[in-house]
Amino acid sequence: MPIPRSLLRRDAPQDHDLTVTAGAWPEGLTGELVLSAPHPSTFDGPHPFFGEGAIYRLSLQPGTHGAPADGFAWRQRKTDTPSARLRARRPDVFTATMIGVHSPFGALNAANTAPLPWGDRLFTTWDIGRPVEVDPVDLTFLGEVGRRDEWQAFEVGPQPILPMVMSTAHPVIDPDRDVMWTVNTFWGQLEVVRWDGTGPVERWPIDGALIPQSVHAITQTRDWLIVGDCAFKVEPQVIDGGARTEPANHDAPLYLIRKDQLEATPAGSPVPCTTLRIAPEINHYYGVYDDSDGIRILFEHTENAELAMTQGAGDLDALGRPCDPALRGLYGFPMSPDRMSIIEVDPATGTVRNRIEQRDPERLWTRQLSAMDWSTEGMSHPTLHHTVHQGWRPEAITQEMLALYKDRVDRSLWPAQETSPLVVSSARDDLTVTAVWALADDDFPTSPIFVPRDPGSDPSHSRYAGSAPGGHDGWVVVPIMNDDGFRVEVFDAAAVDRGPVAVLGKPGLTVPFVLHSAWMPRAVPADDRPRVRFADELDRIDELPDDLARVVRDVAADLEDGVPLDA
Numbered sequence: 001m002p003i004p005r006s007l008l009r010r011d012a013p014q015d016h017d018l019t020v021t022a023g024a025w026p027e028g029l030t031g032e033l034v035l036s037a038p039h040p041s042t043f044d045g046p047h048p049f050f051g052e053g054a055i056y057r058l059s060l061q062p063g064t065h066g067a068p069a070d071g072f073a074w075r076q077r078k079t080d081t082p083s084a085r086l087r088a089r090r091p092d093v094f095t096a097t098m099i100g101v102h103s104p105f106g107a108l109n110a111a112n113t114a115p116l117p118w119g120d121r122l123f124t125t126w127d128i129g130r131p132v133e134v135d136p137v138d139l140t141f142l143g144e145v146g147r148r149d150e151w152q153a154f155e156v157g158p159q160p161i162l163p164m165v166m167s168t169a170h171p172v173i174d175p176d177r178d179v180m181w182t183v184n185t186f187w188g189q190l191e192v193v194r195w196d197g198t199g200p201v202e203r204w205p206i207d208g209a210l211i212p213q214s215v216h217a218i219t220q221t222r223d224w225l226i227v228g229d230c231a232f233k234v235e236p237q238v239i240d241g242g243a244r245t246e247p248a249n250h251d252a253p254l255y256l257i258r259k260d261q262l263e264a265t266p267a268g269s270p271v272p273c274t275t276l277r278i279a280p281e282i283n284h285y286y287g288v289y290d291d292s293d294g295i296r297i298l299f300e301h302t303e304n305a306e307l308a309m310t311q312g313a314g315d316l317d318a319l320g321r322p323c324d325p326a327l328r329g330l331y332g333f334p335m336s337p338d339r340m341s342i343i344e345v346d347p348a349t350g351t352v353r354n355r356i357e358q359r360d361p362e363r364l365w366t367r368q369l370s371a372m373d374w375s376t377e378g379m380s381h382p383t384l385h386h387t388v389h390q391g392w393r394p395e396a397i398t399q400e401m402l403a404l405y406k407d408r409v410d411r412s413l414w415p416a417q418e419t420s421p422l423v424v425s426s427a428r429d430d431l432t433v434t435a436v437w438a439l440a441d442d443d444f445p446t447s448p449i450f451v452p453r454d455p456g457s458d459p460s461h462s463r464y465a466g467s468a469p470g471g472h473d474g475w476v477v478v479p480i481m482n483d484d485g486f487r488v489e490v491f492d493a494a495a496v497d498r499g500p501v502a503v504l505g506k507p508g509l510t511v512p513f514v515l516h517s518a519w520m521p522r523a524v525p526a527d528d529r530p531r532v533r534f535a536d537e538l539d540r541i542d543e544l545p546d547d548l549a550r551v552v553r554d555v556a557a558d559l560e561d562g563v564p565l566d567a
Helices: 082-089 236-240 259-263 376-380 399-404 546-561
Strands: 016-023 032-038 053-059 072-078 095-097 100-103 114-118 121-125 132-134 141-144 172-174 179-186 189-195 202-210 218-220 224-228 252-258 274-278 282-287 295-301 306-310 339-346 351-359 367-371 384-389 422-427 433-438 449-452 474-481 487-492 502-505 517-520
Touching: 016 487, 032 114, 032 121, 032 474, 082 100, 082 546, 095 236, 114 172, 114 517, 172 218, 179 218, 189 224, 202 252, 224 259, 224 282, 224 295, 252 259, 306 399, 422 474, 449 517
Parallel strands: 218 282
Antiparallel strands: 016 072, 016 502, 032 053, 032 517, 053 072, 095 100, 114 121, 121 132, 132 141, 172 179, 179 189, 189 202, 218 224, 224 252, 252 274, 282 295, 295 339, 339 351, 367 384, 384 422, 422 433, 449 474, 474 487, 487 502
16 A cells, blocks of 8 residues: 555644654754645545645754754644634535635635745745735744735635635745735636735736636746646536546646836736747746746646546546545546656747756656755756655546546556655756655655755855755755654755665654645744734625624634634
């Protein structure tokens, strides 16, 4: 059973102190590993991706945040947004569907997908909601980004309190402007959003830019924002439990938008873009920040993966075996080998000057997520890109998915047997694989981070940069799920193929499914600054029945008074 059956257990998370179980902790490896995830209490819904969020933080320096001298603090908290508090008060009026959780209050903002550091500030994000700020130390809710009336809500049903905001799980922080760039879509029309960290959000419609499916990520260079349509398809009948009739789109539009044109245009007025098409399908992609020689983008393709479908009762896997009920709710793993590509674009003409591709059907299957140097210097001149791959996993593919993708899946590429999970390093100039480390067959590596060596040692570098930025000088930290126990392995980023230099763990500890991760140099309490107050967003409360309106007022009062979610 290579996929851990503990991934989707509903056990309530707990705080723990991990210890070094193998190797020696590297001197100078510090900071915080932060992970976003759906809370396990929501794993009984039709799609675990849509449960309200939890956030986990592992301190990479022993003896901090309440841990003993030889312990590493693993701390967790359910993200106590107004959405989560309302659902906790009135779970009976919330309905989980394949595309979100809905209620008379409106749509739940799950805020469960990706942590986003901004200096010492910490946000957690989702594709269908405003970014949420949390305190980096106690992980409590601080506020949502922008007032609800500053966003275009996708109000296909009543949303008097909780708006459905079609955004992205991966906004970007602009290091030169010190702003957050994100998006807002409405019936496919793309708008770019800018937020300065305290004031209102500003939006610009992008002329001619339509999103056929969704926007899971955006990326940037110094002068450009890059927004691609991502491979998460929702069909209307799915809302009520109907079956999918079409696979995710194999190719998609990619929009290039100049930042200076946005800044020169009054908010609300259209801004032009350059349009390309990219294939095969994508979810994550990363621009090289230095665009002095043109635009260069790395794409992690999700070819024939089915993130919008999950295993259900009575399903058969890719080999015709009954799916294990313990994996009910697991999304569809790739039916084709992993593919990464780098494209170089001439921004003057929008033409692709060069394309480099990585594909290895014998080894590289089911890329989970990746780690890179997120400092300004590291993104400007990246050297190594680190990925984790789950291996060929036919038990995570259903016959229903295969039938939907029948014309696009080349079964001759399937390995004869399941393959090992891998940690892989690739060169950012030509995607040559520079190092591979095989994990145990029953491991489930999840979102890794890169931690630079000597962060902050060079005053001329940005504060997240190490002494030699790029992704090669530091450590790759990989959380690994396993039914025999959760562990965290640390690799020398320049020599992943030598195996872990240190391992953290705790006997008997298992951790539920988590999504993206990030690294912060430190965790300090949030500063006092203006933030959106839930109590100021209740102008439509009279649309609710009296009993639900009372619940809203009680939640608003609790947030004002700092009452814990579980009080």
